[in-house]
């Protein structure tokens with residue numbers, strides 16, 4: 001399962017690239033707004049830092065403008081993945097961009113029916129938002145299971161990119177279900193390393209080792 005970072009913060013992305021676990025980056029209009037920076041400059045900069053796909057989202061909602069924005073974003077770097085919302089205009093845009101060889105991530109997916117349409121429109125990635133479904137008392141991971149089952153059934157090549165991840169358990173559940181990608185807020189990637197017994201065990205090893213007076217080097 002690939003791990004993408006869900007961030008438009010250059011410093012944050014840079015700090016996590018060193019871990020070797022960042023296979024790509026996803027952004028959205030809210031994350032760009034939070035960064036306080038220009039979208040074109042930010043996406044171009046992230047694309048230079050990361051070898052894998054970098055999702056950059058269109059802002060328009062009509063087909064013609066979305067397509068123009070998508071083409072402009074795609075021209076920024078070869079690893080740009082244009083992100084479009086799961087609407088009729090978004091899926092039309094997806095189809096045209098895919099025919100031109102551009103990678104497309106279809107976002108704001110909340111049902112398996114929507115995911116089916118995205119795959120038929122040729123999406124490279126489908127982004128179901130598990131956390132936002134959980135937030136309203138629905139079963140986010142249940143949606144991932146449905147989409148994976150449908151895509152497997154028809155050998156659909158669209159990759160399931162689990163988004164709106166709120167916990168390390170979401171990451172484990174996504175991996176158990178065979179999702180292709182998870183996009184993680186940096187704090188969830190950091191949390192994946194952690195366990196109190198790891199900290200406790202390490203403290204005991206350090207203390208016992210100091211008692212030996214030895215040095216490996």
Ligand code: G3P
Nearest residue numbers: 006028131132163164165
């Ligand atoms: O980039 C899409 C996504 O991961 C949004 O997450 O936390 O705003 O629901 P969130």
